[in-house]
Amino acid sequence: MADKTSDNPGSVEVTRRLVLAVGAGTAAAGILPPVPRVKAQQTVTRVEPGQTVQVSATVNGQPFTLEIDSRASLLDLLRERLDLTGTKKGCDHGQCGACTVHLDGRPISSCLTLAAKIEGREITTIEGLASGSDLHPMQQAFIDNDALQCGYCTPGQVMSAVACVTGGHASDPDAIREFMSGNICRCGAYVGILAAIQQAAKVMEG
Amino acid sequence: MQALSYSVATSAEAAVAQFAEAGGLARYIAGGTNLYDLMKLGIERPIHLIDVSRIDGMDAIETGGDVLRFGGRALMTDVAYAPVVREQYPVLSESLLKAASQQLRNMATVGGNLLQRTRCMYFRNGAGSASMVGVYPCNKREPGSGCSAIGGLDRNQAVLGTSEACTAVAPGDWPVALMAMDATIELLGPEGSRIIPVAEFYRLPGETPDREFNLHPGELVTAITIRKTHAGLKSTYHKVRDRESYAFALASAAVALEMDGATVRVARIALGGVATTPWRSPAAEALVVGSSLTPERALQAGRAAFTDARSGEHNAYKIELGARVIADALITAAERRA
CATH class of the missing domain: 1.10.150.120 ([2Fe-2S]-binding domain)
Structure with a gap:
Protein backbone atom coordinates (compact mmCIF):
# COMPACT_ATOMS: atom_id res chain seq x y z
CA MET A 1 0.00 0.00 0.00
CA ALA A 2 3.04 2.24 -0.35
CA ASP A 3 1.40 3.91 -3.28
CA LYS A 4 -1.63 4.95 -1.31
CA THR A 5 -1.98 8.54 -0.32
CA SER A 6 -4.35 10.00 2.20
CA ASP A 7 -5.36 13.60 2.17
CA ASN A 8 -6.58 13.23 5.73
CA PRO A 9 -3.58 12.03 7.77
CA GLY A 10 -5.79 11.54 10.83
CA SER A 11 -7.96 8.89 9.22
CA VAL A 12 -7.23 5.23 9.12
CA GLU A 13 -8.08 3.65 5.82
CA VAL A 14 -9.08 0.05 5.75
CA THR A 15 -8.93 -1.42 2.29
CA ARG A 16 -10.35 -4.76 1.26
CA ARG A 17 -6.84 -6.10 0.94
CA LEU A 18 -5.97 -5.11 4.48
CA VAL A 19 -9.13 -6.75 5.70
CA LEU A 20 -8.28 -9.90 3.79
CA ALA A 21 -4.78 -9.86 5.25
CA VAL A 22 -6.14 -9.56 8.78
CA GLY A 23 -8.28 -12.60 8.18
CA ALA A 24 -11.73 -13.46 7.08
CA GLY A 25 -12.77 -14.09 10.69
CA THR A 26 -12.56 -10.48 11.83
CA ALA A 27 -15.67 -8.38 11.93
CA ALA A 28 -13.95 -5.33 10.50
CA ALA A 29 -15.39 -5.70 7.04
CA GLY A 30 -18.92 -5.72 8.33
CA ILE A 31 -18.62 -2.77 10.69
CA LEU A 32 -16.58 -0.21 8.86
CA PRO A 33 -18.24 1.98 6.28
CA PRO A 34 -17.06 1.63 2.71
CA VAL A 35 -13.99 3.69 2.04
CA PRO A 36 -14.03 5.84 -1.06
CA ARG A 37 -10.96 4.54 -2.83
CA VAL A 38 -10.49 7.32 -5.33
CA LYS A 39 -10.42 10.74 -3.77
CA ALA A 40 -11.43 13.84 -5.65
CA GLN A 41 -8.49 15.36 -7.53
CA GLN A 42 -6.11 13.06 -5.77
CA THR A 43 -2.63 12.72 -7.15
CA VAL A 44 -1.05 9.34 -6.55
CA THR A 45 2.70 9.23 -6.25
CA ARG A 46 4.66 6.04 -6.72
CA VAL A 47 8.06 5.16 -8.02
CA GLU A 48 7.52 4.02 -11.59
CA PRO A 49 10.24 1.81 -13.06
CA GLY A 50 10.28 2.98 -16.66
CA GLN A 51 9.56 6.08 -18.68
CA THR A 52 6.32 7.63 -17.60
CA VAL A 53 3.35 9.53 -18.94
CA GLN A 54 0.95 11.73 -17.01
CA VAL A 55 -2.65 10.61 -17.16
CA SER A 56 -5.70 12.57 -16.05
CA ALA A 57 -9.01 10.79 -16.28
CA THR A 58 -12.14 9.99 -14.31
CA VAL A 59 -12.90 6.74 -12.53
CA ASN A 60 -16.41 6.19 -11.20
CA GLY A 61 -17.06 9.91 -11.35
CA GLN A 62 -13.88 10.87 -9.49
CA PRO A 63 -11.15 12.71 -11.37
CA PHE A 64 -7.54 11.69 -10.80
CA THR A 65 -4.12 12.51 -12.15
CA LEU A 66 -1.11 10.28 -11.93
CA GLU A 67 2.25 9.63 -13.46
CA ILE A 68 2.45 6.07 -14.74
CA ASP A 69 4.87 3.80 -16.57
CA SER A 70 4.14 4.14 -20.28
CA ARG A 71 3.95 0.33 -20.59
CA ALA A 72 1.27 -0.06 -17.93
CA SER A 73 -2.23 -1.24 -18.73
CA LEU A 74 -5.42 0.40 -17.57
CA LEU A 75 -5.99 -2.75 -15.53
CA ASP A 76 -2.74 -2.23 -13.64
CA LEU A 77 -3.58 1.45 -13.20
CA LEU A 78 -6.88 0.52 -11.57
CA ARG A 79 -5.61 -2.33 -9.42
CA GLU A 80 -2.07 -1.34 -8.53
CA ARG A 81 -2.23 2.45 -8.50
CA LEU A 82 -5.80 3.24 -7.45
CA ASP A 83 -6.44 0.09 -5.38
CA LEU A 84 -9.63 -0.58 -7.29
CA THR A 85 -9.16 -4.32 -7.10
CA GLY A 86 -12.72 -5.24 -8.06
CA THR A 87 -11.57 -5.47 -11.68
CA LYS A 88 -9.79 -8.79 -12.06
CA LYS A 89 -6.72 -9.89 -13.97
CA GLY A 90 -7.42 -13.26 -15.59
CA CYS A 91 -5.43 -13.98 -18.74
CA ASP A 92 -3.96 -10.46 -19.24
CA HIS A 93 -4.27 -11.07 -23.01
CA GLY A 94 -7.84 -10.02 -23.83
CA GLN A 95 -9.15 -13.56 -23.98
CA CYS A 96 -11.16 -14.02 -20.79
CA GLY A 97 -13.10 -10.80 -20.07
CA ALA A 98 -12.38 -10.71 -16.31
CA CYS A 99 -10.89 -7.23 -16.66
CA THR A 100 -13.91 -5.69 -18.42
CA VAL A 101 -14.63 -2.06 -17.50
CA HIS A 102 -16.56 0.67 -19.30
CA LEU A 103 -14.62 3.36 -21.16
CA ASP A 104 -16.88 6.28 -22.02
CA GLY A 105 -19.80 3.91 -21.46
CA ARG A 106 -18.57 1.02 -23.61
CA PRO A 107 -17.13 -2.26 -22.35
CA ILE A 108 -13.45 -2.79 -23.08
CA SER A 109 -10.71 -5.14 -21.90
CA SER A 110 -8.66 -3.05 -19.50
CA CYS A 111 -5.71 -5.48 -19.76
CA LEU A 112 -5.18 -4.63 -23.44
CA THR A 113 -5.76 -0.90 -23.01
CA LEU A 114 -2.63 1.13 -22.45
CA ALA A 115 -3.10 3.35 -19.40
CA ALA A 116 -1.62 6.22 -21.41
CA LYS A 117 -4.56 6.04 -23.80
CA ILE A 118 -7.28 6.91 -21.28
CA GLU A 119 -6.29 10.57 -20.99
CA GLY A 120 -9.41 12.69 -20.52
CA ARG A 121 -11.81 9.76 -20.61
CA GLU A 122 -14.36 8.28 -18.21
CA ILE A 123 -13.98 4.84 -16.74
CA THR A 124 -16.58 2.90 -14.80
CA THR A 125 -15.53 -0.15 -12.83
CA ILE A 126 -17.54 -2.68 -10.85
CA GLU A 127 -17.03 -0.42 -7.80
CA GLY A 128 -18.92 2.34 -9.59
CA LEU A 129 -22.12 0.46 -10.38
CA ALA A 130 -23.95 0.55 -7.05
CA SER A 131 -25.59 3.70 -5.72
CA GLY A 132 -24.36 3.82 -2.14
CA SER A 133 -25.54 0.60 -0.56
CA ASP A 134 -28.12 -0.03 -3.29
CA LEU A 135 -26.80 -2.64 -5.66
CA HIS A 136 -27.19 -2.17 -9.40
CA MET B 1 8.57 -5.65 -21.92
CA GLN B 2 11.24 -3.04 -22.35
CA ALA B 3 10.76 0.59 -21.35
CA LEU B 4 9.31 2.77 -24.04
CA SER B 5 8.39 6.34 -24.74
CA TYR B 6 4.96 7.43 -25.87
CA SER B 7 3.63 10.30 -27.91
CA VAL B 8 0.22 11.37 -29.15
CA ALA B 9 -0.36 12.38 -32.76
CA THR B 10 -3.14 14.84 -33.52
CA SER B 11 -2.96 14.41 -37.30
CA ALA B 12 -1.84 11.66 -39.68
CA GLU B 13 0.94 13.96 -40.92
CA ALA B 14 2.13 14.52 -37.35
CA ALA B 15 2.12 10.77 -36.74
CA VAL B 16 4.30 10.15 -39.78
CA ALA B 17 6.66 12.95 -38.69
CA GLN B 18 6.91 11.45 -35.21
CA PHE B 19 7.73 8.08 -36.74
CA ALA B 20 10.51 9.61 -38.83
CA GLU B 21 11.91 11.21 -35.70
CA ALA B 22 11.72 8.05 -33.60
CA GLY B 23 13.23 5.71 -36.19
CA GLY B 24 12.50 2.12 -37.11
CA LEU B 25 11.68 0.78 -33.67
CA ALA B 26 8.58 2.93 -33.30
CA ARG B 27 5.06 1.56 -33.79
CA TYR B 28 1.73 3.25 -34.33
CA ILE B 29 -0.85 2.21 -31.77
CA ALA B 30 -4.60 2.63 -32.12
CA GLY B 31 -6.68 -0.01 -30.32
CA GLY B 32 -3.55 -1.91 -29.37
CA THR B 33 -5.46 -5.18 -29.02
CA ASN B 34 -2.89 -7.06 -31.09
CA LEU B 35 0.25 -4.93 -30.71
CA TYR B 36 0.06 -4.64 -26.92
CA ASP B 37 -0.70 -8.35 -26.65
CA LEU B 38 2.39 -9.17 -28.72
CA MET B 39 4.46 -6.74 -26.65
CA LYS B 40 3.45 -8.66 -23.53
CA LEU B 41 4.66 -11.84 -25.25
CA GLY B 42 7.96 -10.18 -26.13
CA ILE B 43 7.29 -10.65 -29.86
CA GLU B 44 6.83 -6.98 -30.71
CA ARG B 45 9.47 -4.81 -29.05
CA PRO B 46 8.89 -1.16 -29.89
CA ILE B 47 10.85 1.49 -28.04
CA HIS B 48 8.40 4.22 -28.94
CA LEU B 49 4.62 4.21 -29.39
CA ILE B 50 2.75 6.81 -31.41
CA ASP B 51 -0.89 7.00 -30.37
CA VAL B 52 -2.96 7.49 -33.52
CA SER B 53 -6.28 6.81 -31.79
CA ARG B 54 -7.05 10.49 -31.28
CA ILE B 55 -6.40 11.79 -34.80
CA ASP B 56 -9.20 14.16 -35.75
CA GLY B 57 -11.50 12.83 -38.44
CA MET B 58 -9.64 9.56 -38.93
CA ASP B 59 -12.60 7.74 -37.37
CA ALA B 60 -15.07 8.97 -40.00
CA ILE B 61 -17.51 6.47 -41.52
CA GLU B 62 -18.71 7.87 -44.85
CA THR B 63 -21.44 5.98 -46.67
CA GLY B 64 -23.18 8.73 -48.64
CA GLY B 65 -21.45 8.85 -52.04
CA ASP B 66 -20.33 6.26 -54.58
CA VAL B 67 -17.89 4.70 -52.16
CA LEU B 68 -17.91 3.49 -48.59
CA ARG B 69 -14.99 5.08 -46.77
CA PHE B 70 -13.90 4.07 -43.30
CA GLY B 71 -11.25 6.07 -41.44
CA GLY B 72 -8.34 3.93 -40.30
CA ARG B 73 -9.10 4.43 -36.62
CA ALA B 74 -12.87 3.85 -36.87
CA LEU B 75 -13.82 1.21 -34.34
CA MET B 76 -14.88 -2.23 -35.52
CA THR B 77 -18.13 -1.84 -33.56
CA ASP B 78 -18.99 1.48 -35.19
CA VAL B 79 -18.40 0.21 -38.73
CA ALA B 80 -20.29 -3.04 -38.06
CA TYR B 81 -23.38 -1.16 -36.86
CA ALA B 82 -23.29 1.71 -39.37
CA PRO B 83 -26.80 1.47 -40.93
CA VAL B 84 -25.69 1.30 -44.59
CA VAL B 85 -23.08 -1.34 -43.77
CA ARG B 86 -25.52 -3.37 -41.72
CA GLU B 87 -28.37 -3.24 -44.24
CA GLN B 88 -26.60 -3.24 -47.61
CA TYR B 89 -23.25 -4.95 -46.98
CA PRO B 90 -23.91 -7.85 -44.60
CA VAL B 91 -20.58 -9.45 -45.54
CA LEU B 92 -18.76 -6.49 -43.99
CA SER B 93 -20.95 -6.25 -40.92
CA GLU B 94 -20.90 -9.99 -40.25
CA SER B 95 -17.14 -10.26 -40.69
CA LEU B 96 -16.68 -7.62 -37.99
CA LEU B 97 -19.31 -8.99 -35.61
CA LYS B 98 -17.93 -12.52 -35.88
CA ALA B 99 -14.43 -11.24 -35.10
CA ALA B 100 -13.32 -10.88 -31.50
CA SER B 101 -15.47 -10.19 -28.44
CA GLN B 102 -17.67 -7.13 -28.05
CA GLN B 103 -15.05 -5.66 -25.71
CA LEU B 104 -12.29 -6.00 -28.31
CA ARG B 105 -14.54 -4.64 -31.06
CA ASN B 106 -14.96 -1.51 -28.95
CA MET B 107 -11.18 -1.09 -28.90
CA ALA B 108 -9.83 -2.42 -32.19
CA THR B 109 -9.89 -0.31 -35.34
CA VAL B 110 -10.67 -1.31 -38.91
CA GLY B 111 -7.25 -0.06 -40.03
CA GLY B 112 -5.32 -1.84 -37.31
CA ASN B 113 -7.26 -5.03 -37.98
CA LEU B 114 -5.57 -5.28 -41.40
CA LEU B 115 -2.26 -5.65 -39.58
CA GLN B 116 -3.28 -8.37 -37.15
CA ARG B 117 -0.57 -11.01 -36.92
CA THR B 118 -1.01 -14.75 -37.02
CA ARG B 119 -2.30 -16.85 -34.13
CA CYS B 120 0.10 -19.69 -35.06
CA MET B 121 0.94 -21.08 -31.64
CA TYR B 122 4.59 -21.51 -32.51
CA PHE B 123 4.80 -17.84 -33.49
CA ARG B 124 3.11 -16.92 -30.20
CA ASN B 125 4.81 -19.53 -28.04
CA GLY B 126 5.73 -18.59 -24.53
CA ALA B 127 2.40 -16.89 -23.87
CA GLY B 128 2.63 -14.80 -20.75
CA SER B 129 6.38 -15.03 -20.46
CA ALA B 130 8.73 -13.01 -22.61
CA SER B 131 11.60 -15.22 -21.55
CA MET B 132 9.93 -18.21 -23.23
CA VAL B 133 10.03 -16.59 -26.66
CA GLY B 134 12.31 -18.47 -28.97
CA VAL B 135 11.87 -21.87 -27.38
CA TYR B 136 10.34 -23.04 -30.64
CA PRO B 137 11.98 -21.85 -33.85
CA CYS B 138 9.74 -19.66 -36.02
CA ASN B 139 10.76 -18.05 -39.29
CA LYS B 140 8.16 -15.35 -38.88
CA ARG B 141 9.33 -14.35 -35.43
CA GLU B 142 13.03 -15.08 -35.93
CA PRO B 143 13.92 -15.16 -39.64
CA GLY B 144 15.99 -18.18 -40.60
CA SER B 145 15.39 -20.07 -37.36
CA GLY B 146 13.10 -22.70 -38.92
CA CYS B 147 9.42 -23.62 -38.75
CA SER B 148 8.15 -25.74 -35.89
CA ALA B 149 4.65 -26.06 -37.30
CA ILE B 150 5.78 -28.03 -40.34
CA GLY B 151 5.79 -31.59 -39.03
CA GLY B 152 4.55 -30.33 -35.68
CA LEU B 153 1.09 -29.69 -34.24
CA ASP B 154 -0.32 -28.31 -37.46
CA ARG B 155 -4.07 -28.69 -36.96
CA ASN B 156 -4.63 -24.94 -37.31
CA GLN B 157 -2.11 -24.31 -40.08
CA ALA B 158 -2.86 -23.11 -43.59
CA VAL B 159 -3.40 -25.35 -46.60
CA LEU B 160 -3.18 -22.58 -49.23
CA GLY B 161 -0.34 -20.16 -49.94
CA THR B 162 2.13 -21.98 -47.73
CA SER B 163 5.88 -22.20 -48.27
CA GLU B 164 8.75 -24.32 -47.00
CA ALA B 165 9.37 -21.55 -44.48
CA CYS B 166 5.89 -20.92 -43.08
CA THR B 167 2.35 -22.27 -42.92
CA ALA B 168 0.87 -19.71 -40.51
CA VAL B 169 -2.75 -18.70 -41.13
CA ALA B 170 -3.72 -15.08 -41.72
CA PRO B 171 -6.03 -14.55 -38.75
CA GLY B 172 -8.42 -11.78 -39.78
CA ASP B 173 -12.08 -11.92 -40.80
CA TRP B 174 -12.49 -8.30 -41.91
CA PRO B 175 -9.62 -8.51 -44.43
CA VAL B 176 -11.31 -11.54 -46.04
CA ALA B 177 -14.52 -9.55 -46.49
CA LEU B 178 -12.50 -6.62 -47.87
CA MET B 179 -10.82 -8.98 -50.31
CA ALA B 180 -14.21 -10.11 -51.63
CA MET B 181 -15.34 -6.49 -51.93
CA ASP B 182 -12.21 -5.33 -53.81
CA ALA B 183 -11.44 -2.72 -51.15
CA THR B 184 -8.59 -0.26 -51.48
CA ILE B 185 -6.31 0.90 -48.70
CA GLU B 186 -5.21 4.51 -48.27
CA LEU B 187 -1.75 4.90 -46.80
CA LEU B 188 0.28 7.86 -45.64
CA GLY B 189 4.02 7.59 -45.13
CA PRO B 190 7.25 9.57 -45.21
CA GLU B 191 7.18 9.41 -49.03
CA GLY B 192 3.62 10.71 -49.22
CA SER B 193 0.25 9.06 -49.70
CA ARG B 194 -0.71 6.17 -51.93
CA ILE B 195 -3.68 3.92 -52.51
CA ILE B 196 -3.37 0.17 -53.08
CA PRO B 197 -5.87 -2.65 -53.64
CA VAL B 198 -6.25 -4.82 -50.55
CA ALA B 199 -5.07 -7.79 -52.63
CA GLU B 200 -1.68 -6.08 -52.96
CA PHE B 201 -1.51 -5.31 -49.26
CA TYR B 202 -0.68 -8.88 -48.23
CA ARG B 203 2.43 -10.90 -49.06
CA LEU B 204 2.73 -14.64 -49.41
CA PRO B 205 5.24 -15.99 -46.89
CA GLY B 206 7.69 -17.37 -49.47
CA GLU B 207 11.16 -17.20 -47.97
CA THR B 208 10.39 -14.07 -45.94
CA PRO B 209 7.41 -14.88 -43.71
CA ASP B 210 8.47 -12.13 -41.31
CA ARG B 211 7.24 -9.63 -43.91
CA GLU B 212 3.47 -9.96 -44.07
CA PHE B 213 2.43 -6.59 -45.48
CA ASN B 214 3.47 -4.49 -48.45
CA LEU B 215 3.96 -1.47 -46.27
CA HIS B 216 6.88 0.92 -46.40
CA PRO B 217 8.51 1.90 -43.11
CA GLY B 218 6.41 4.49 -41.32
CA GLU B 219 3.29 4.04 -43.43
CA LEU B 220 -0.03 4.47 -41.65
CA VAL B 221 -3.39 3.07 -42.78
CA THR B 222 -5.50 6.22 -43.00
CA ALA B 223 -8.63 4.82 -44.64
CA ILE B 224 -10.31 1.87 -46.35
CA THR B 225 -12.58 2.45 -49.33
CA ILE B 226 -15.01 0.21 -51.17
CA ARG B 227 -16.76 1.13 -54.41
CA LYS B 228 -20.47 0.67 -53.86
CA THR B 229 -21.89 -2.43 -55.54
CA HIS B 230 -25.18 -4.30 -55.74
CA ALA B 231 -23.23 -7.41 -54.77
CA GLY B 232 -23.28 -6.08 -51.21
CA LEU B 233 -26.92 -7.04 -50.76
CA LYS B 234 -26.49 -10.71 -51.66
CA SER B 235 -23.49 -11.23 -49.45
CA THR B 236 -22.49 -13.06 -46.30
CA TYR B 237 -19.53 -13.93 -44.11
CA HIS B 238 -19.68 -17.53 -42.93
CA LYS B 239 -17.24 -18.61 -40.25
CA VAL B 240 -16.76 -22.04 -38.72
CA ARG B 241 -14.93 -22.22 -35.40
CA ASP B 242 -14.14 -24.68 -32.64
CA ARG B 243 -16.84 -22.95 -30.61
CA GLU B 244 -19.89 -21.02 -31.70
CA SER B 245 -18.55 -17.57 -30.83
CA TYR B 246 -15.35 -15.71 -30.00
CA ALA B 247 -12.79 -17.92 -31.69
CA PHE B 248 -10.60 -17.72 -34.76
CA ALA B 249 -11.80 -19.31 -37.97
CA LEU B 250 -10.98 -22.89 -38.84
CA ALA B 251 -12.44 -21.97 -42.22
CA SER B 252 -14.45 -18.98 -43.33
CA ALA B 253 -15.80 -17.55 -46.56
CA ALA B 254 -16.84 -14.09 -47.69
CA VAL B 255 -19.25 -14.33 -50.60
CA ALA B 256 -21.03 -11.62 -52.60
CA LEU B 257 -23.22 -12.27 -55.64
CA GLU B 258 -25.03 -10.43 -58.38
CA MET B 259 -27.75 -12.50 -59.97
CA ASP B 260 -30.18 -12.40 -62.87
CA GLY B 261 -33.06 -14.42 -61.52
CA ALA B 262 -31.54 -17.78 -60.63
CA THR B 263 -28.38 -17.22 -62.67
CA VAL B 264 -25.20 -15.93 -61.09
CA ARG B 265 -23.84 -12.96 -63.05
CA VAL B 266 -20.98 -11.91 -60.74
CA ALA B 267 -19.42 -13.89 -57.89
CA ARG B 268 -16.84 -12.74 -55.39
CA ILE B 269 -15.45 -15.44 -53.12
CA ALA B 270 -12.68 -15.05 -50.54
CA LEU B 271 -11.45 -17.41 -47.85
CA GLY B 272 -10.20 -17.10 -44.30
CA GLY B 273 -8.73 -19.51 -41.78
CA VAL B 274 -7.22 -21.75 -44.45
CA ALA B 275 -4.56 -19.62 -46.15
CA THR B 276 -1.46 -17.62 -45.32
CA THR B 277 -3.13 -14.43 -46.57
CA PRO B 278 -6.76 -13.39 -47.02
CA TRP B 279 -7.46 -15.54 -50.08
CA ARG B 280 -9.52 -14.75 -53.16
CA SER B 281 -10.57 -17.72 -55.29
CA PRO B 282 -11.07 -16.93 -58.99
CA ALA B 283 -11.43 -20.69 -59.66
CA ALA B 284 -14.44 -20.96 -57.38
CA GLU B 285 -15.93 -17.78 -58.82
CA ALA B 286 -15.56 -19.03 -62.40
CA LEU B 287 -17.48 -22.21 -61.56
CA VAL B 288 -20.62 -20.43 -60.42
CA VAL B 289 -20.74 -17.50 -62.84
CA GLY B 290 -23.25 -18.08 -65.64
CA SER B 291 -24.98 -20.99 -64.00
CA SER B 292 -27.86 -21.38 -61.59
CA LEU B 293 -26.71 -22.04 -58.10
CA THR B 294 -27.59 -25.58 -57.06
CA PRO B 295 -26.13 -27.13 -53.90
CA GLU B 296 -24.08 -29.46 -56.13
CA ARG B 297 -22.68 -26.56 -58.13
CA ALA B 298 -21.90 -24.65 -54.91
CA LEU B 299 -19.93 -27.56 -53.51
CA GLN B 300 -18.09 -27.99 -56.80
CA ALA B 301 -17.07 -24.35 -56.57
CA GLY B 302 -15.97 -24.82 -52.99
CA ARG B 303 -13.78 -27.76 -53.96
CA ALA B 304 -12.29 -25.81 -56.86
CA ALA B 305 -10.91 -23.29 -54.37
CA PHE B 306 -8.76 -26.02 -52.85
CA THR B 307 -7.33 -27.64 -56.00
CA ASP B 308 -3.85 -26.44 -55.07
CA ALA B 309 -4.20 -27.10 -51.33
CA ARG B 310 -1.36 -28.82 -49.48
CA SER B 311 -2.05 -30.25 -46.06
CA GLY B 312 0.21 -31.45 -43.29
CA GLU B 313 -0.45 -34.18 -40.77
CA HIS B 314 -3.45 -32.80 -38.84
CA ASN B 315 -5.03 -30.14 -41.05
CA ALA B 316 -6.30 -32.01 -44.10
CA TYR B 317 -9.85 -31.58 -42.72
CA LYS B 318 -9.62 -27.91 -43.67
CA ILE B 319 -9.81 -28.81 -47.36
CA GLU B 320 -13.24 -30.43 -47.11
CA LEU B 321 -14.43 -28.06 -44.39
CA GLY B 322 -13.35 -25.04 -46.41
CA ALA B 323 -15.13 -26.32 -49.53
CA ARG B 324 -18.35 -26.81 -47.57
CA VAL B 325 -18.06 -23.40 -45.92
CA ILE B 326 -17.88 -21.82 -49.38
CA ALA B 327 -20.85 -23.90 -50.56
CA ASP B 328 -22.98 -22.91 -47.56
CA ALA B 329 -21.99 -19.25 -47.91
CA LEU B 330 -22.95 -19.28 -51.61
CA ILE B 331 -26.41 -20.64 -50.82
CA THR B 332 -26.91 -18.11 -47.99
CA ALA B 333 -25.81 -15.21 -50.16
CA ALA B 334 -28.02 -16.30 -53.07
CA GLU B 335 -31.07 -16.42 -50.79
CA ARG B 336 -30.60 -12.83 -49.60
CA ARG B 337 -32.87 -10.22 -51.16
CA ALA B 338 -31.31 -7.96 -53.77
Missing part, protein backbone atom coordinates in the same frame (compact mmCIF):
# COMPACT_ATOMS: atom_id res chain seq x y z
CA PRO A 137 -30.07 -4.36 -10.66
CA MET A 138 -27.53 -6.50 -12.47
CA GLN A 139 -25.52 -7.13 -9.32
CA GLN A 140 -28.73 -8.08 -7.48
CA ALA A 141 -29.77 -10.33 -10.34
CA PHE A 142 -26.44 -12.19 -10.22
CA ILE A 143 -27.02 -12.87 -6.52
CA ASP A 144 -30.65 -13.87 -7.04
CA ASN A 145 -29.77 -16.32 -9.82
CA ASP A 146 -26.62 -17.90 -8.36
CA ALA A 147 -24.80 -16.56 -11.40
CA LEU A 148 -21.38 -17.36 -10.00
CA GLN A 149 -19.44 -19.95 -8.11
CA CYS A 150 -15.90 -18.80 -7.36
CA GLY A 151 -16.75 -15.23 -8.39
CA TYR A 152 -13.47 -14.32 -10.03
CA CYS A 153 -14.99 -13.60 -13.43
CA THR A 154 -18.07 -11.94 -11.94
CA PRO A 155 -17.01 -8.27 -12.01
CA GLY A 156 -16.22 -8.59 -15.71
CA GLN A 157 -19.41 -10.57 -16.34
CA VAL A 158 -21.48 -7.89 -14.63
CA MET A 159 -19.86 -5.04 -16.58
CA SER A 160 -20.51 -6.81 -19.88
CA ALA A 161 -24.00 -7.80 -18.77
CA VAL A 162 -24.94 -4.18 -18.03
CA ALA A 163 -23.78 -3.17 -21.52
CA CYS A 164 -25.64 -6.14 -22.98
CA VAL A 165 -28.90 -4.69 -21.70
CA THR A 166 -28.20 -0.99 -22.27
CA GLY A 167 -26.95 -1.71 -25.81
CA GLY A 168 -30.13 -3.61 -26.69
CA HIS A 169 -28.54 -7.05 -27.00
CA ALA A 170 -30.69 -8.80 -24.37
CA SER A 171 -33.66 -9.42 -26.64
CA ASP A 172 -33.34 -13.21 -26.64
CA PRO A 173 -31.12 -15.89 -25.11
CA ASP A 174 -29.02 -16.35 -28.26
CA ALA A 175 -28.31 -12.63 -28.52
CA ILE A 176 -27.27 -12.59 -24.86
CA ARG A 177 -25.01 -15.61 -25.29
CA GLU A 178 -23.38 -14.09 -28.36
CA PHE A 179 -22.82 -10.72 -26.68
CA MET A 180 -21.43 -12.35 -23.52
CA SER A 181 -19.09 -14.74 -25.34
CA GLY A 182 -16.04 -12.63 -24.47
CA ASN A 183 -16.53 -13.36 -20.78
CA ILE A 184 -15.35 -16.81 -19.82
CA CYS A 185 -16.58 -18.53 -16.63
CA ARG A 186 -14.53 -21.60 -15.79
CA CYS A 187 -16.95 -22.63 -13.05
CA GLY A 188 -19.59 -22.83 -15.77
CA ALA A 189 -22.21 -20.55 -14.24
CA TYR A 190 -23.51 -19.63 -17.68
CA VAL A 191 -27.07 -20.80 -17.01
CA GLY A 192 -27.30 -18.50 -13.99
CA ILE A 193 -25.64 -15.65 -15.83
CA LEU A 194 -28.16 -15.88 -18.65
CA ALA A 195 -31.04 -15.94 -16.15
CA ALA A 196 -29.56 -12.97 -14.27
CA ILE A 197 -29.33 -10.87 -17.42
CA GLN A 198 -32.91 -11.72 -18.37
CA GLN A 199 -34.08 -10.72 -14.88
CA ALA A 200 -32.07 -7.50 -14.80
CA ALA A 201 -33.16 -6.55 -18.31
CA LYS A 202 -36.78 -6.45 -17.12
CA VAL A 203 -35.83 -4.17 -14.23
CA MET A 204 -33.48 -1.95 -16.23
CA GLU A 205 -35.82 -1.59 -19.19
CA GLY A 206 -38.61 -1.03 -16.64
